[in-house]
Amino acid sequence: MANLEAIxxxxxxxxxxxVLRLYPTAKLGIGPAIDNGFYYDFELxxxxxxxxxxxxxxEMKSIIKENLPLIKETLSKQDAMKRLQASGQTFKQELLADxxxxxxxxxxxxxDFSDLCKGPHAAYTRDIKAFKLQxxxxxxxxxKESNPMLQRIYGIAFETKDELAAYLTLLEEAEKRxxxxxxxxxxxxxxxxxxxxxxxxxxxxxxxxxxIIESFWKDEHFRNDYELVNTPxxxxxxxxxxxxxxxxxxxxxxxxxxxxxxxxxxxxMNCPFHILIYNSxxxxxxxLPLRWxxxxxxxxxxxxxxxxxxxxxxxxxxxxxxxxxTPEQMENEIFEVIRFSKSILSTLGFDELSFYxxxxxxxxxxxxxxxxxxxxxxxxxxxxxxxxxxQVDEGGGAFYGPKxxxxxxxxxxxxxxxxxxxxxxxxxERFDMTYIGSDGNKHRPFMIHRALLGSIERxxxxxxxxxxxxxxxxxxxxxxRILTINDSEATLNHAKSTLDHLKCLGFRGTLDDRNEKLxxxxxxxxxxHIPFALxxxxxxxxxxxxALRKRGEQSTTLLSLDEVEALFKGLQTQKVN
RNA sequence: GCCGAUGUAGCUCAGAUGGUAGAGCAAACGAUUCGUAAUCGUUAGGUCGGCGGUUCGAUUCCGCCCAUCGGCUCCA
Numbered sequence: 001m002a003n004l005e006a007i008x009x010x011x012x013x014x015x016x017x018x019v020l021r022l023y024p025t026a027k028l029g030i031g032p033a034i035d036n037g038f039y040y041d042f043e044l045x046x047x048x049x050x051x052x053x054x055x056x057x058x059e060m061k062s063i064i065k066e067n068l069p070l071i072k073e074t075l076s077k078q079d080a081m082k083r084l085q086a087s088g089q090t091f092k093q094e095l096l097a098d099x100x101x102x103x104x105x106x107x108x109x110x111x112d113f114s115d116l117c118k119g120p121h122a123a124y125t126r127d128i129k130a131f132k133l134q135x136x137x138x139x140x141x142x143x144k145e146s147n148p149m150l151q152r153i154y155g156i157a158f159e160t161k162d163e164l165a166a167y168l169t170l171l172e173e174a175e176k177r178x179x180x181x182x183x184x185x186x187x188x189x190x191x192x193x194x195x196x197x198x199x200x201x202x203x204x205x206x207x208x209x210x211x212i213i214e215s216f217w218k219d220e221h222f223r224n225d226y227e228l229v230n231t232p233x234x235x236x237x238x239x240x241x242x243x244x245x246x247x248x249x250x251x252x253x254x255x256x257x258x259x260x261x262x263x264x265x266x267x268x269m270n271c272p273f274h275i276l277i278y279n280s281x282x283x284x285x286x287x288l289p290l291r292w293x294x295x296x297x298x299x300x301x302x303x304x305x306x307x308x309x310x311x312x313x314x315x316x317x318x319x320x321x322x323x324x325x326t327p328e329q330m331e332n333e334i335f336e337v338i339r340f341s342k343s344i345l346s347t348l349g350f351d352e353l354s355f356y357x358x359x360x361x362x363x364x365x366x367x368x369x370x371x372x373x374x375x376x377x378x379x380x381x382x383x384x385x386x387x388x389x390x391q392v393d394e395g396g397g398a399f400y401g402p403k404x405x406x407x408x409x410x411x412x413x414x415x416x417x418x419x420x421x422x423x424x425x426x427x428x429e430r431f432d433m434t435y436i437g438s439d440g441n442k443h444r445p446f447m448i449h450r451a452l453l454g455s456i457e458r459x460x461x462x463x464x465x466x467x468x469x470x471x472x473x474x475x476x477x478x479x480x481r482i483l484t485i486n487d488s489e490a491t492l493n494h495a496k497s498t499l500d501h502l503k504c505l506g507f508r509g510t511l512d513d514r515n516e517k518l519x520x521x522x523x524x525x526x527x528x529h530i531p532f533a534l535x536x537x538x539x540x541x542x543x544x545x546x547a548l549r550k551r552g553e554q555s556t557t558l559l560s561l562d563e564v565e566a567l568f569k570g571l572q573t574q575k576v577n
Numbered sequence: 578g579c580c581g582a583u584g585u586a587g588c589u590c591a592g593a594u595g596g597u598a599g600a601g602c603a604a605a606c607g608a609u610u611c612g613u614a615a616u617c618g619u620u621a622g623g624u625c626g627g628c629g630g631u632u633c634g635a636u637u638c639c640g641c642c643c644a645u646c647g648g649c650u651c652c653a
Contacts, residue, residue: 047581137648138580145650149580152648180645184588193584193626193644252652298653303578304644306651315653420653455653485612515610523614537612549613556613 003122004159008033010042010070010122011060011131011157017113018059019044019153028115029091029150030206036167037131037156041139048151053133056153060131067126068110072119080105080116083442091141091150092116126552130164131157174412179464180309186528188477189310190462198307198314200457205477208508209463212475214295214392217319217344217453224337224340226291226321229275233297236462239262242430243272248399253302270296271424271449274322275431278445283435288445289333291326295456296320310461317456323448324433327373330446334381334404334421341406341419341452342385347575348453349466350408354415355387358396359402365400365506366425374423374446375402400426410466418459422449468549470529473571483521485537489514494541498534498561507568509534526551531577534564 012031019026019042061440075083077099084093096116099105108117122128134154141147158164176183183189188206191199202210207341218228227478237256240246245253249268256263265274274292283290297317306312312375341351357378361372382390382404390404397403401423407415424447426431434442453459463471473479480502482495492513499511512521518535525533535547535556546564559567571577 049581093647121635135647136581139649140579143650145579151580154648191645197644298651303651305578305580306648307645312652318653417653451653458653462599483613486610488610516618518612520615526614533613535613539612540593547613554613 005033006120007122007128007159008038008157009117009119010125011111011128011155012038013108013115013117013121013257014060014063014068014125014128014154015056015109015133015153016042016115017063017110018056020113021059022055027091028089028209029139029152030095031115033145036135036158037229039152039154041141041152042149043148043150043480048136050084050136053136053153057133063111064125064128066111067124069124070108070110070121071108072121073109073114075107075201077101077103077105080107083107083114084116088489089116098256129159130161131155132164132168170412172464174414177412177465177468178309179311182464182469183310183460183461188464189227191309191313196314197304198302198312200310200313200315206460208477208565209471209475210460213348213453213456213460216347217295217467218293220340220344221293221321224291224336226293226358229277229294231270231275231277231294231296232267233299234264234266235273237265239272239276240265243269243275243427244430244492245269245272252302254299254301259553266299267296268298268300270294270298270318270320271322271427271447275427275433275447278324278433279431283324283445285326285435285437285443288435289323289329291321291323291333293319293321298455310457310464312455313455316458318450319453319456319459321450323450324435324445325376325448326435326437326443327446330374330448331377331380331384333448334377335384337421337448338385338387338404338406339448340382341450342419344452345406345408345418346461349472350410350418352409354391354407354409355382355390355406356405357382357390358398358405360397360402361395361399363399364397364425370425370446374425378402378404378421378423386508400424408460408462411467411468416462418454418456418462419452420450423447424449465482471531472575472577473531473568474575476529476531477508478510478528479507480532480534481521481525481528482509482511482536483518483525484511484513485518485535487515488541490541491537494544495536498536498546498564502565505565505568507572522549531571532568 009032016028016031023044025045027043030037031040070203075095080096083189083547084096096105102279105116106118107114108121109117132155137152138149139152140149156167158167171228186205187203189203190201221228233432233522237246245268253268254266256265278290293315297315299315302314304314323333345353359375364371403420403422405417406419407417409415428444428447429476433445435445437443482499484491484495495511495513499509502509522533529551533549535549540547545558545560548559548564549556
C-alpha cells in the first residue's frame, strides 16, 4: 500500500510537470497523494476548463511513456532556497521557509522537473500504470481563506487498470444512488430553490418514512429509560449569552428577531433548553441520571457553497438527548449509549461501525481532573463494549469536552459519521447546574450530549443511498401494490377485499386497478421499488389466491391471503427486507 | 463566502452566431380489455431562474441577484 501511495504521489508530480510544460509560468502549490488518487494546486494565468484536462492528461501520458527516473536529491536549506528562487516558485519558497533549518531538504526530480518534496516516490514514471484526471476546483493556498485561491486538479490513480475501472464503476454506482436523484424519482423530498436554500420539504412518501423512523426512535428511547421533552424553536438572547453560543457559535446563528422589544434567536442547538428544564427544580442525586431526548429542529447558518442535498442543510432535526448524571454513573451511561446506538443503527441497516475517541485540546474549559475522569469513562465504556480497535484523536475534542464519534459504513463502503457522544464541562458551569448529593451539598452534574443518527435529514439522505431507494419492508412508504389484470367483477372484488384486509392490519399499500396492461403496472411498481406486487386476475379470484411478486424478482408465488399476511407480519416485526 | 460550471415544459434533455422555442416520458381526454418491466391516438402545457441595461426587438449580448453542481473551508 505504501507503494500505491508513492505511485499516487508520483502521479501528482507528473501532473505538475505536465502543467509546467503546457503553462510555463505556472506556480506550484502542494501536490499530495490522497484517498484513491492525488491532486496538485497551481496558480495559472487563466482559469482551467474541463477540456484542458484532456490536454494535460495526454501530456502526462507522454511523460509516463518517456519513463523518466524519479531522482532524490538532498540539499541544504540555503541551496534549496536558491533553487526555488531561480525557478520563481514563490509558494514553494514559503513552504521551505517553514521547514527547520537543521533538516536536510529533499527534492525529487524527473527529467526537467524538480520539486521540493519529502517523498517517497515510484522509481520510474512508467510505474504509474492507471490514472485519470477527475476534476478542477478552487482551493485556498494552505487552506486559508485570506490566501489566494489556487486551481486544484484532482486525479485518481491505482496500481492496475482493473482497479481503476472498478473504482470508476463505484463512482457510477454512487451517482445512481445519489439521494438527490432518488429523492426526486421516488418523490420523497425536495428543496425549493425559490423558498430558501438548505431548507427541506418532506413529501408524503419521505415524510412517511421519517415518521416510521421517528416512531421507532421514540419507542426505543422509552424502552431504554429515556424521557422525551419538547422545547421551543426560539429563545431570548440571555439564554445564548449564558450558554456562550453568542460568543463561540455566533457565525452559525441567524440574526435575532424582535418580540416585545426582546431579541429572540432561532436555536442552533437544543441543549440550553434542556438545561432550563433541569434547572426548573431542585435535583437530588436520587433523581439522576436524567436522560432527556428530543427530536429538536435547529437552524444553523451554513455558507451557501457548502449546502448539499439533505447532507448539509440549514434547518434540520437532531435526534438529540442530554444525560445528566453523577461521576459514579457516567461510565455506565456512556456504555449504555454505545450499546443503544449500536442497536438502533443495526436495526436501520448499519452493522459496520467504527469508533473514534477525541481527547482534550489545548484550549479547553473545565477542570482538568473532570476531563480525565470523563476520558477514562469513555475509554472504559468502549472496552466494556469489547471495542478495542477505536482510533484516538489526541487533542481532537471540542473545547468543552471529550467525545466518542461513531461512523458507519454504507452499502458502497463509504464512511459516514452518525452518532456522537460528547461531554460538556462548559454549560453546566455557565448555567450553574447542581444537584444535592448524599452529603447534603451541592454538586455539579456531568452532562453528556448525544445523537445517534445525527440529524434526521442527513441520516435519511444516507439511508436513501445505502438502500438505493429499495427500503426494507418495514420502512417502505408503500409496502405492497395490488395490480389487477382485468376489470372483471371477480377480480375487482378480490383485489379490494385483499387491500382492505391488509390495510386493516396496518400495512401500507395501494390498488392499481387502472385500465392498463399488466406489464406496465409491474414496471411502475418495480421502478418505485415497492417490496411486493400482489397480482390478481380471474384465476386468483376464483382460487382465492394472490400471485405475489417480490421486488427485483421475475417469478411469482401463489399464496393465500393468510399466507401473505403471515409473510408481511414476519417482515414487519423482524424489520428485515 | 471563495474558484469554476450550470439554470429551457412536472421530469430528462435538444435548440437558435439577437426576430419570443422543440423531443421523449409524465398529465388530461379518447380508443384498446390486453397474464408478469413501457398499447395506440389526440390535446394541453413554457414571462427559456429573477431583476435591470444595450437594442427597433433579448431566452440569446452585458451587469447584478437567486438557486443548483464540483471543490476549498466548515460540520449534524
